[in-house]
Amino acid sequence: MKKIGVVIPACNEEEEIAHCLQALELARQKFYQDMPQSQTIEIQVLVVMDSCTDATAEKVNTYNVLTISCDYRCVGKTRDLGIQHLIEQGCDWICCTDADSRVHPDWFKNMLLHQPTHVICGVVEIAQWEHLSIDTRQDYLRHYQDRMGHRHIHGANLCFRASSYKVLGGFKPMPCHEDVDLVKRAEKMGLHITWSNQLRVMTSSRLISRVCEGFSQFLWSIERQNQDNKSSTKYLRKII
Numbered sequence: 001m002k003k004i005g006v007v008i009p010a011c012n013e014e015e016e017i018a019h020c021l022q023a024l025e026l027a028r029q030k031f032y033q034d035m036p037q038s039q040t041i042e043i044q045v046l047v048v049m050d051s052c053t054d055a056t057a058e059k060v061n062t063y064n065v066l067t068i069s070c071d072y073r074c075v076g077k078t079r080d081l082g083i084q085h086l087i088e089q090g091c092d093w094i095c096c097t098d099a100d101s102r103v104h105p106d107w108f109k110n111m112l113l114h115q116p117t118h119v120i121c122g123v124v125e126i127a128q129w130e131h132l133s134i135d136t137r138q139d140y141l142r143h144y145q146d147r148m149g150h151r152h153i154h155g156a157n158l159c160f161r162a163s164s165y166k167v168l169g170g171f172k173p174m175p176c177h178e179d180v181d182l183v184k185r186a187e188k189m190g191l192h193i194t195w196s197n198q199l200r201v202m203t204s205s206r207l208i209s210r211v212c213e214g215f216s217q218f219l220w221s222i223e224r225q226n227q228d229n230k231s232s233t234k235y236l237r238k239i240i
Helices: 017-034 036-040 056-060 075-088 107-113 134-143 162-168 178-189 215-239
Strands: 003-010 042-050 066-070 093-096 101-103 119-126 158-161 193-203
Touching: 003 017, 003 075, 017 036, 017 042, 017 056, 017 101, 017 107, 036 107, 042 056, 042 075, 056 066, 066 075, 075 093, 075 162, 075 178, 093 107, 093 162, 107 193, 119 178, 158 162, 158 178, 162 178, 178 193
Parallel strands: 003 042, 003 093, 042 066, 119 193
Antiparallel strands: 093 158, 101 193, 119 158
């Protein structure tokens, strides 16, 4: 690991992108402070602005990061564009996160501690629960495996060797689940995958998704089911 590249797809993320970049900078500083052997490792952050019509660009330009733009409206193509750019910049280890997510301060540190490996799949924590029902929170936490050896796959917390990415043929031009598709291909190829809950990211619990069938849609499906169940219960009480 000589140069780490972080790719962040962003589509109209003016409200969240600053928090994302601030968290990455904090993690970068902590990496160099806590890991003396990391001093020779460069970290390059790249924001890929896809079809942005808000002030995302203005927010990003206040930080020392690279930016490129596209008009794909397809997260698989957007991530791949960013990764190819970072590989051209000499990055041999690639990290993916999302504009509405905040990496843990030990994010880079734990990547180094998990070496050698081909792929690392991390976990996510929900940033806010206040707008979701108690039932939704309980259902989610029952479902989620916050432990080493979990089998969750998140584009907001996924890292891999650049060489492995090339062998796998990269992210496919998919509007969603491009992360799951990549990891499944890595499994079939027999690459070493580290399923770590030490690599942590705080992610948004918004219910309006930027992509179909994304994490926001998953949360919304749980919330909607719980609301439907409550409505049905109230109706039954009225007729009994």
